[in-house]
Amino acid sequence: MNDFKAVVMTPQIYRYVREQAGQPSAVQEKLIARTLELGDSAEMQIPHEQAVLLSLLVKLTGAQTVVEVGTYTGYSTLAFAQALPPSGKVITCDISSEWTAIAEEAWQAAGVRDRIELRLGAAAQTLAELPEEPVIDLVFIDADKVGYVHYWDLLVPRVRQGGLLLADNTLYYGEAAAEQPEGNAAAIDAFNRFVRTDTRVESVLVPIADGLTMARKK
Numbered sequence: 498m499n500d501f502k503a504v505v506m507t508p509q510i511y512r513y514v515r516e517q518a519g520q521p522s523a524v525q526e527k528l529i530a531r532t533l534e535l536g537d538s539a540e541m542q543i544p545h546e547q548a549v550l551l552s553l554l555v556k557l558t559g560a561q562t563v564v565e566v567g568t569y570t571g572y573s574t575l576a577f578a579q580a581l582p583p584s585g586k587v588i589t590c591d592i593s594s595e596w597t598a599i600a601e602e603a604w605q606a607a608g609v610r611d612r613i614e615l616r617l618g619a620a621a622q623t624l625a626e627l628p629e630e631p632v633i634d635l636v637f638i639d640a641d642k643v644g645y646v647h648y649w650d651l652l653v654p655r656v657r658q659g660g661l662l663l664a665d666n667t668l669y670y671g672e673a674a675a676e677q678p679e680g681n682a683a684a685i686d687a688f689n690r691f692v693r694t695d696t697r698v699e700s701v702l703v704p705i706a707d708g709l710t711m712a713r714k715k
Contacts, residue, residue: 518546555580560634567640571600668708
């Protein structure tokens, strides 16, 4: 192809990108710090510029109901909740009471705890128990990679026409693009192929952070 146009993300360019997203709030700064204390798992927290994008997408779509698969310490949940109107709701799913306890402190401090419904337990079961009517405005999948296709299939029928489905880590450190990806990268590659041929949606993979798939339900 002769239409290749991309910028190699050097540390200097990345700092510039981060600057365009503005500074995290005091609550966000504290949540970032608390998450970093957890060690290696902190890499699961989305970067601030991605949180800003998620907030913008809520406002652009006029979302009232958001469903999130994978809460961790709640940075993305916070971004959704702060962008929602007071009557809006984020239903967020996770299996860790330890990590989500940190999240709940941040949500409370930000004054948006009443907009968030935390459901602990297996995500597939939680999603299957949601009403079958297509009333969800926006979905964000950021959990175990082997479960992505199943979560997607459970959620697409429940998303309204014109609603937005988002899936995180769809580059998986770039490993999903390998000729023979392995492990989680292979699961992500299979998911990407599945979404690309899913006639229920129109989609694109955006190279922000670790890759973000965005799809509009037809």
